[in-house]
Amino acid sequence: MKVAVLDIKGKETGRKVDLSDTVFAIEPNNHAIYLDVKQYLAHQRQGTHKAKERGEIAGSTRKIKKQKGTGTARAGSIKSPIFRGGGRIFGPRPKDYTQKLNKNLKRLARKSALSLKTKENSVMVVEDFDFDTPKTKDFVQILKSLGLENKKSLIVLGDSNNGVYLSSRNLERSEVVTNTELSTYKILNANNIVLLEGSLEGIETNLNK
Known part of the structure; x- marks a missing residue:
């Protein structure tokens, strides 16, 4: 699949790159996508929720009133869940949510997601760029030129680039990742995928293993 390479001003450079059909043009597997997204979201959970149960509450163990003759229900411990300050019944416990x-x-799943975005014409290839010093204003100007200013965008780099990453860090709707990330x-969370030229080889190598 031939795709035109754009410059940072959003204009065609006159060059084209060949996107691998085995990565960008497969029949999407929806179940694989579902499982991978489910795993990703599960891994965002810390699982550190915890409430003290009856055996973990600090308090006296003496019987708080006599068994009979009070006219009220019998009670054997101040740590009972029915009293204020008592333990919680079936409270949350720490849990590992990893799948x-x-x-x-x-x-x-990743190839299916890329194929879906390609089918929607939401994938563009842009020549590699860098900033001498990190500057959000310059990064926003590139997004404007590409028509992505008010859209969720995912910019994929070939290698880690501190200048580009720091320039985009304050933008809520734009995220910069390397091809391995x-x-x-x-x-799927992005409206548009921007692949820098230097990322293509790494993406195809990683997904065609």
Whole structure:
């Protein structure tokens, strides 16, 4: 699949790159996408929620009143869940929410997501760029030129680039990742995917293993 390469002003450079059909033009597997996104969201949960139960509350263990003759229900401990300050019944406990998926399924999910975005004409290839000093204003100007100013965008770099990353960090609707950080969730969460030329080889190598 041939795609025109744009410059940072949004104009065609006259060059074209060949996007691999095995990555950008497969039949999407919706179930693989579902499983990968489900795993990603599950891994965002810390699982540190905890409430003290009856056995963990500090308090006296003496019987607080006699068994009979009070006219009220019997009660044996101040730590009972029915009293203020008592333990919580079936409260939340720390839990590990991590899920395991095999690598082939995760690759299939990412290829399916990229193929969906390509089919929607939401993927563009832009020549590599850099900033001498990080500057959000310059990054916003590039987004304007590409028609992405008010859209959720995902910019994929070939290698880590501190200048580009720092320039985009304050922008809520734009995210910069390297080709190794690409995930199914991030692909689907963006309206447009901007692939820098230097990222293509890494993406195709990683997803065609």
